[in-house]
Amino acid sequence: MSPPQRLRDPISPRPYNVPSVSPRPICPRRPHDVPISPQCPHGPIFLPPATSPYPHDVPTTSPYPPHCPHIPIPHIPPFPPAVPIPPHCPHTPPVPPAVPISPPSSHPPTVPIPHTPLMPPTVPPVLTPPRCPHTPPLSHTPYPLNAPRCPHIPIPHIPPCPPAVPIPHTPHPPNAPCCPHTPYPIPLSPYPPAVPIPHTPHPPDAPRCPHRALAELLPRWLQDYPEDFGDAAAVGLAERLGAVLGPDAAVGQWLRELRDPTVPPDPPGDPYGDGDGDADPLEILSFQAQEVAEQLTLTEAELFLRLRPYECLGSLWSQRDKKGGHGGCPSVRATVRHFNRVAAAVVTSCLGGAGLRPPQRARLLEKWIRVAQECRALRNFSSLCAIISALQSNPIHRLRHSWGEISRDAQRSYEELSALCSEQNNFSASRRLLLVGPRTHPYRTPYPPHSHPTATPYPGVVPYLGTFLRDLVMLDAAMKDEVEDGWINFEKRRKEFEVLAQLSALQSSCRSYRLQPRPHFQRWLWGLRVLPEGHSHTLSCAIEPPGPPPLSPRPPRPTLVITHFSSLDAPPAPAAPPAPPPAPSLSPPRCHRRSASCGAALSPSGSDCRIVRVRMELHNGSLYKSILVRITSQEKTPAVVTKALEKHGQGGGSAPQFQLVQLLPDHRELPLPPSANVFYAMSGQSCDFALRPRGPQPQ
Amino acid sequence: MSAGGDFGNPLRKFKLVFLGEQSVGKTSLITRFMYDSFDNTYQVNESLFVFSKASSLQIRLQLWDTAGQERFRSLIPSYIRDSAAAVVVYDITNVNSFQQTTKWIDDVRTERGSDVIIMLVGNKTDLADKRQVSIEEGERKAKELNVMFIETSAKAGYNVKQLFRRVAAALPGMESTQDKSREDMIDIKLEKPQEQPVSEGGCSC
Numbered sequence: 017m018s019p020p021q022r023l024r025d026p027i028s029p030r031p032y033n034v035p036s037v038s039p040r041p042i043c044p045r046r047p048h049d050v051p052i053s054p055q056c057p058h059g060p061i062f063l064p065p066a067t068s069p070y071p072h073d074v075p076t077t078s079p080y081p082p083h084c085p086h087i088p089i090p091h092i093p094p095f096p097p098a099v100p101i102p103p104h105c106p107h108t109p110p111v112p113p114a115v116p117i118s119p120p121s122s123h124p125p126t127v128p129i130p131h132t133p134l135m136p137p138t139v140p141p142v143l144t145p146p147r148c149p150h151t152p153p154l155s156h157t158p159y160p161l162n163a164p165r166c167p168h169i170p171i172p173h174i175p176p177c178p179p180a181v182p183i184p185h186t187p188h189p190p191n192a193p194c195c196p197h198t199p200y201p202i203p204l205s206p207y208p209p210a211v212p213i214p215h216t217p218h219p220p221d222a223p224r225c226p227h228r229a230l231a232e233l234l235p236r237w238l239q240d241y242p243e244d245f246g247d248a249a250a251v252g253l254a255e256r257l258g259a260v261l262g263p264d265a266a267v268g269q270w271l272r273e274l275r276d277p278t279v280p281p282d283p284p285g286d287p288y289g290d291g292d293g294d295a296d297p298l299e300i301l302s303f304q305a306q307e308v309a310e311q312l313t314l315t316e317a318e319l320f321l322r323l324r325p326y327e328c329l330g331s332l333w334s335q336r337d338k339k340g341g342h343g344g345c346p347s348v349r350a351t352v353r354h355f356n357r358v359a360a361a362v363v364t365s366c367l368g369g370a371g372l373r374p375p376q377r378a379r380l381l382e383k384w385i386r387v388a389q390e391c392r393a394l395r396n397f398s399s400l401c402a403i404i405s406a407l408q409s410n411p412i413h414r415l416r417h418s419w420g421e422i423s424r425d426a427q428r429s430y431e432e433l434s435a436l437c438s439e440q441n442n443f444s445a446s447r448r449l450l451l452v453g454p455r456t457h458p459y460r461t462p463y464p465p466h467s468h469p470t471a472t473p474y475p476g477v478v479p480y481l482g483t484f485l486r487d488l489v490m491l492d493a494a495m496k497d498e499v500e501d502g503w504i505n506f507e508k509r510r511k512e513f514e515v516l517a518q519l520s521a522l523q524s525s526c527r528s529y530r531l532q533p534r535p536h537f538q539r540w541l542w543g544l545r546v547l548p549e550g551h552s553h554t555l556s557c558a559i560e561p562p563g564p565p566p567l568s569p570r571p572p573r574p575t576l577v578i579t580h581f582s583s584l585d586a587p588p589a590p591a592a593p594p595a596p597p598p599a600p601s602l603s604p605p606r607c608h609r610r611s612a613s614c615g616a617a618l619s620p621s622g623s624d625c626r627i628v629r630v631r632m633e634l635h636n637g638s639l640y641k642s643i644l645v646r647i648t649s650q651e652k653t654p655a656v657v658t659k660a661l662e663k664h665g666q667g668g669g670s671a672p673q674f675q676l677v678q679l680l681p682d683h684r685e686l687p688l689p690p691s692a693n694v695f696y697a698m699s700g701q702s703c704d705f706a707l708r709p710r711g712p713q714p715q
Numbered sequence: 716m717s718a719g720g721d722f723g724n725p726l727r728k729f730k731l732v733f734l735g736e737q738s739v740g741k742t743s744l745i746t747r748f749m750y751d752s753f754d755n756t757y758q759v760n761e762s763l764f765v766f767s768k769a770s771s772l773q774i775r776l777q778l779w780d781t782a783g784q785e786r787f788r789s790l791i792p793s794y795i796r797d798s799a800a801a802v803v804v805y806d807i808t809n810v811n812s813f814q815q816t817t818k819w820i821d822d823v824r825t826e827r828g829s830d831v832i833i834m835l836v837g838n839k840t841d842l843a844d845k846r847q848v849s850i851e852e853g854e855r856k857a858k859e860l861n862v863m864f865i866e867t868s869a870k871a872g873y874n875v876k877q878l879f880r881r882v883a884a885a886l887p888g889m890e891s892t893q894d895k896s897r898e899d900m901i902d903i904k905l906e907k908p909q910e911q912p913v914s915e916g917g918c919s920c
Contacts, residue, residue: 408789482783494742
């Protein structure tokens with residue numbers, strides 16, 4: 017280390033040729049001068065030659081605190097790179113263009129000299145100007161004492177800038193909460209707002225003012241997810257938010273609702289009480305099916321629009337976390353309630369009029385099937401499922417005589433709509449329809465709307481909510497809220513969000529309905545008495561007393577087990593594995609009770625026709641019979657099969673699926689090819705035939 | 716629809732419907748039984764909730780879950796219809812869910828008469844400290860209503876496999892195979908097979 021005195025002498029007497037530098041503080045390039053600037057690391061490196069014009073020596077009695085003289089370096093010709101270094105607070109390295117850089121001559125009074133009382137902060141001139149000047153000099157310093165003394169590092173310790181300093185160029189009003197230093201809702205910040213503001217280096221007209229973004233975000237957040245702010249603990253929060261966001265009308269509305277969260281909106285669909293029971297159940301016949309469907313859709317759509325998707329979450333709806341709590345998910349409950357109400361109306365009206373004969377009751381069933389069709393056309397899957405499930409419920413389903421009287425068209429529609437509502441494959445049918453547009457109304461054709469000749473397309477949609485509830489409940493049951501170590505299970509959240517987003521998208525579609533309320537129908541619907549389940553069953557039994565096990569309305573599909581005629585009297589075990597036919601016995605049909613004409617029929621009645629027995633056993637074993645078929649000499653095998661199927665009540669259309677086989681003695685069989693003329697091809701040894709499905713043989 | 720496949724060697728197929736109040740753990744029992752997680756099967760358009768688990772040996776079980784739709788009252792009968800067995804679940808920490816099982820069993824009887832296997836299941840035995848329904852109460856009710864009974868814990872995997880085994884063993888046509896190949900009746904691949912069979916409730920079927 018060089019003795020300071022040796023260095024001082026050559027430098028001090030030299031005048032500085034730059035006018036502004038005359039009152040300059042101590043030059044840091046003289047680090048050897050320990051008493052004056054003991055920390056300056058630059059001395060050995062940048063020590064100017066004796067001929068240098070530097071005005072290094074400032075007396076220690078200078079009115080200015082010891083300051084880094086590097087700031088005026090820009091003015092020194094040998095160090096041009098130092099020019100852009102701003103002579104102001106180092107907190108904002110890039111100088112805003114608007115900042116008027118004071119001429120060097122004015123520096124001493126304005127430069128924040130007090131900030132750097134001990135240590136010259138500037139970078140050696142060779143370094144890139146915009147970089148933080150703190151570290152590079154430290155690396156150069158040969159004096160370890162200097163390193164921790166850099167005043168720039170502990171920024172908070174810097175005394176507040178004097179107000180005269182031109183650094184805060186921001187044109188913010190003093191109350192402007194735009195300072196990015198403040199955490200987002202300013203009132204939430206524990207710090208007085210005035211504190212951080214002086215530090216703001218905002219350029220004027222900052223385009224990305226975070227407060228402005230907040231002001232846009234928060235109302236949207238409040239509007240779309242009020243539940244996030246809804247609980248009682250958040251009431252104070254809401255008021256503070258109101259203070260931040262100002263008297264915005266929309267926000268104020270939401271905030272008012274937040275402040276009064278205990279008053280839920282009136283659930284629609286129940287404007288006339290809960291059913292006083294004075295409505296005539298048979299009055300449904302006086303309404304047009306389309307009108308009924310539209311009114312149901314009107315209510316359902318309103319309910320669906322009010323639905324808060326998050327209430328469908330499995331954790332909420334399945335009450336996973338609150339035992340016995342019945343107050344949750346009001347919007348979902350309202351939807352479910354209306355669903356059950358519609359189903360109850362169907363049951364009540366179909367069981368109404370105790371004295372109705374089956375054909376009359378069939379008109380009630382047909383009416384509701386038509387309403388279901390109209391709901392399908394309106395894409396109101398919720399009411400559609402409610403009606404169909406009510407028709408399928410036990411009290412209605414068991415009314416065989418009434419069902420037997422409905423028209424063929426209605427029967428077909430009912431089956432199609434039932435398939436639509438089926439939970440088979442996880443409601444895949446109705447899910448598909450939710451996604452397709454409302455262009456085609458295939459179910460509408462049988463019953464064109466008479467009241468609205470110019471049927472307009474209905475772009476709206478109301479889904480059956482149970483599908484989504486089930487998805488979410490299953491998701492909730494299957495996936496944990498948190499993965500190991502307490503991390504949030506984002507996979508679960510993502511999947512749940514997908515379902516909720518789907519619901520939200522459907523809600524947007526739901527807004528497209530344009531329906532007018534008809535109070536008359538609504539009064540009737542809500543005036544119907546809801547029959548308790550046991551009561552409806554009793555009523556149903558009074559209409560049609562329980563009898564033998566009901567036959568399926570549709571003929572069961574035969575899976576065809578062909579057995580031998582003689583086994584008729586000893587019924588085989590039901591649903592027994594289809595064994596090859598037992599040994600055919602050609603003994604006369606001793607006990608054939610079916611037909612008195614049996615004996616006569618079996619004898620050939622003419623030269624060009626024969627009468628044979630054709631047997632088939634249906635899949636469930638309950639229809640099990642043989643019939644007699646007349647074969648003429650003009651018929652080939654398909655015609656005989658068709659005739660046999662028709663006599664079995666199966667319809668001839670499926671004839672190509674069956675093969676005709678003649679059963680011969682000694683377990684022999686004679687399959688008859690389609691090209692054969694049965695009359696000539698059959699063997700004379702037997703009159704027994706069997707119908708067998710084509711395909712793999714049982715053996 | 717060639718009936719040839721069924722004609723040759725029909726695979727017995729049985730529909731099991733899960734009933735009970737919300738949040739008693741029906742879905743958890745199914746997920747625990749099937750895959751221990753739902754993750755791999757969650758596809759909206761696939762048959763997610765109708766599990767068909769075919770055993771190479773005997774039967775195929777179709778599990779139908781009413782999850783999330785318990786309150787859509789009119790829908791329940793269509794679930795019960797055609798089912799060969801009904802598993803009525805309650806939560807042993809929730810008395811109300813236990814009382815409601817009577818209604819669920821009545822629903823099954825109304826729809827199916829006596830032509831159905833009913834299993835009463837007390838779930839969540841892992842929450843023993845919060846138990847409100849004793850195992851004796853469950854057994855008593857099962858006897859009164861003439862149904863089978865078991866207690867399980869879907870969470871701990873306790874008795875879950877046993878539940879399905881016992882239902883399957885009681886299905887019609889299974890009597891002959893009940894003794895000799897009971898273990899093979901359902902091909903279950905549980906990921907945690909360490910469940911230990913415990914004393915089961917009286918099976919009155």
